[in-house]
Amino acid sequence: MFDLELGLDLSGDFYTRHFQPTPSEDTLILNMGPQHPSTHGVLRVILEIDGEYILRAEPVLGYIHRMQEKMGEVKRYEQYLPNMGRVDYLHALAWNWAYVGAVERLMGLEVPKRAEYIRVITCELNRINSHLLWWGAYLLDLGAFTPIMYAFQDREIVMDILQRVSGSRLTYCYYRFGGVSQDIDDIFIEKTKEFCAYLKPRLKMYKDLVTDNIILRKRVEDIGIIEEETLRKYGATGPVLRGSGIKYDVRRKEPYSVYSELDFEIPTASSKDALGRYLVRMQEIEESLKIIEQALEKIPPGPHISPQAPRRPKPPRGEVYFAVEGARGEIGVNLVSDGSAYPYRVKLRSPSFSNLSMFPEIAKGTLLADAVSILGSLDLVIPEIDR
Amino acid sequence: MIGSKLKETFDGVVSLLIGLKITFKNFLKPNLTVHYPRKTVKPEELTGYRGHIELVPKPENPFVPRCIGCGLCRDICPSGCIEVRSKRIAEEKEIHTPHFGLQDTPLDLTRKVAPPQKTKIEIVSFELNYNYCSLCGLCVQNCPAGSLRFSKDIYLASFSSRDFEFDLLKRLEKQAQARLKEEEEWTK
Known part of the structure; x- marks a missing residue:
């Protein structure tokens, strides 16, 4: 489908368009997920397969994006x-620790x-x-x-x-x-x-x-x-x-x-x-x-x-990074404070993201x-x- | 070639037998699951469990909560699911006839001279929308009067979200009545 007035290609989402089929007739494009028992949640992987062999693989993310990082900016420190x-519902305490540790390091507590x-x-x-x-x-x-x-x-x-x-x-x-x-x-x-x-x-x-x-x-x-x-x-x-x-x-x-x-x-x-x-x-x-x-x-x-x-912490201005070892890898919280009761920015470094990024390379062949x-x-x- | 095949088969049979042994051992062990509607978890296993919050009554009057209406729980709640309304009411005081020499002074002036009236806080409503609650416990820990605690209500299920909007004052009243009834039966 092609919208002539706007000049937009509206067929499929970004990933589907990015993942154009190759001219060969032997291959098949297959969606693994978003509802697949082995993806444990809503992960979609687009695969190009030749018979039973994978030629290309690409994970599609964002099906349960919940704006966790944005929520950090609109909630007070203790409310986050x-x-x-x-x-991460499986190793929740490590994430608890990463965030609490970042605030403690910032405040010198x-x-x-x-x-x-x-x-x-x-x-x-x-x-x-x-x-x-x-x-x-x-x-x-x-x-x-x-x-x-x-x-x-x-x-x-x-x-x-x-x-x-x-x-x-x-x-x-x-x-x-x-x-x-x-x-x-x-x-x-x-x-x-x-x-x-x-x-x-x-x-x-x-x-x-x-x-x-x-x-x-x-x-x-x-x-x-x-x-x-x-x-x-x-x-x-x-x-x-x-x-x-x-x-x-x-x-x-x-x-x-x-x-x-x-x-x-x-x-x-x-x-x-x-x-x-x-x-x-x-x-x-x-x-x-x-x-x-x-x-x-x-x-x-x-x-x-x-x-x-403190019951309601107000850390001084500054930026801090605190990392802990989670069950899946290094969990990091990068916290920027502007001196108010609300964090200026909370960046969450999740290990699963980095680990999944390797998948296209390992799955090939x-x-x-x-x-x-x-x-x-x-x-x-x-x-x-x-x- | 044949040797490796035979070894593989032998290994397979061995691991199958080990698996069967473990399965058979577990088969003879007692049942671990609790058959929920017919049986429930023992109350002592719920120590520390966070159910939805409820009000703590005053020690002298089980119908009145300890709450002082400061609204700290409402402010700290990350999901904004607590709604507290309170009002200040003046305590009744005795009316004295003015002093003989002051009878002609205007009414406004006598009011200004009089000592300030004592007021007390009455909680009009205390509502909890449990649908949004994430049970973080910040309200319970931050209550200055110690008026909130976690309930042990764990078997909550309903078809309507309305059923999880609790009026905690009514809940307190019900609990107090139940307590009174129990005490009465005890004295009999």
Whole structure:
């Protein structure tokens, strides 16, 4: 369709026009999504396929764009807190931390030691939760139904623990400027210790059931190999980067909070394929358990929120960047303040966006069924990409 | 060639058997899910859970909320879902007959000379639109009078969004009446 009066090409949206079919008659243009079970949300990928092989792939974004960044400019600092639980619903506490940490850095606010330890414990519990859901959902994509049920059984325990202190089960709004909203109690500590003891044999069971399974190995081994150059080019972070053998973790490279006092490893895999990313995430769950156990022993008494914490913060003029390590990679908040009660600009750096950007390059030349495996191994959360 | 094929088949059968073993073990374990309409979660498992907000009554009078009508909750709410209306009412005071020497002074002047009237705040309405609430808890933490708390109402479901527009004063009254009734039965 062509509008003569306006001189506009109105056929299809921007992406469809951008993605013109090639003259060849052998290829087929295929839409994967926006409603596709393996895209976990509303991600649309346009594929040009020759038989079962992908020639070109292009992700289309923006189906659940909610103006999270704009909302930061029209809400006061403290009013923006609940938004952070909704950017990435799986690792909500990391986003909470990134924003709260940025405001604290801008204001020069000290956080009590106890609050820092509470943050570490809850954030790591949330990371385990996120990895467990990814594990279940990824295997669901690959055709195994039962693992997600086991994953949800474990997730339920973590959600009960976190609900006790934060009041929510998924979209947490727990951290406050200068601390956390509620102190942890003895039952929380006891339950968390119980959970750590419970999950270890479960992880062994997962290894027997899934990781060593020959069907899974066939679907993930030597599939979706990402070279270091591609990772560097697109700014990939998190388990995707570590799955290709690069030892980068914000918790170690740019230590924030009390992570420098805790002893843990950064798991990496040298195979660069989907299996590498899978193994990195499974080892990360074990490392998180290690961190939680150490933090529970080291946690000092004291206030859970700084006495100087303002109810309505008004940071001085300036710009600050604060990054934390989320389940998917580096989560960053760039905050600009003009000295008023409203932020001038809130830029959210989401790891899933960078990780997805690599997809056209990795998917080129692979089978359609492998593309599903690659997409799942990137661990995408669509609300985080669109923001 | 045949050797590798055989090995593959053997590995497949082994991993199948391991899977079956784990499935069978779990098959014998007790049921973990709560069959919702027939069973509900135990109340002690709801500790710390944030339901929608409700008003906290004064200790001496369960019908009157602690609220002082400052409107801080309304201002801080990110979604603007709280509506508080309050009015100041003057307390009744005794009427004294003017002093003998002042009986001829104009009425306005005597009013100006009189001490200011004591006023008290009455909450006219306290409405919550739960449809927009994101349960961040900022209102509860910022209430200077400690007049807000989270309820344990978790089984909320309706076909109409109107059912989630709560009149919290009415809710408080109902709770107070229920409490009184309970106390009466207790004394019997």
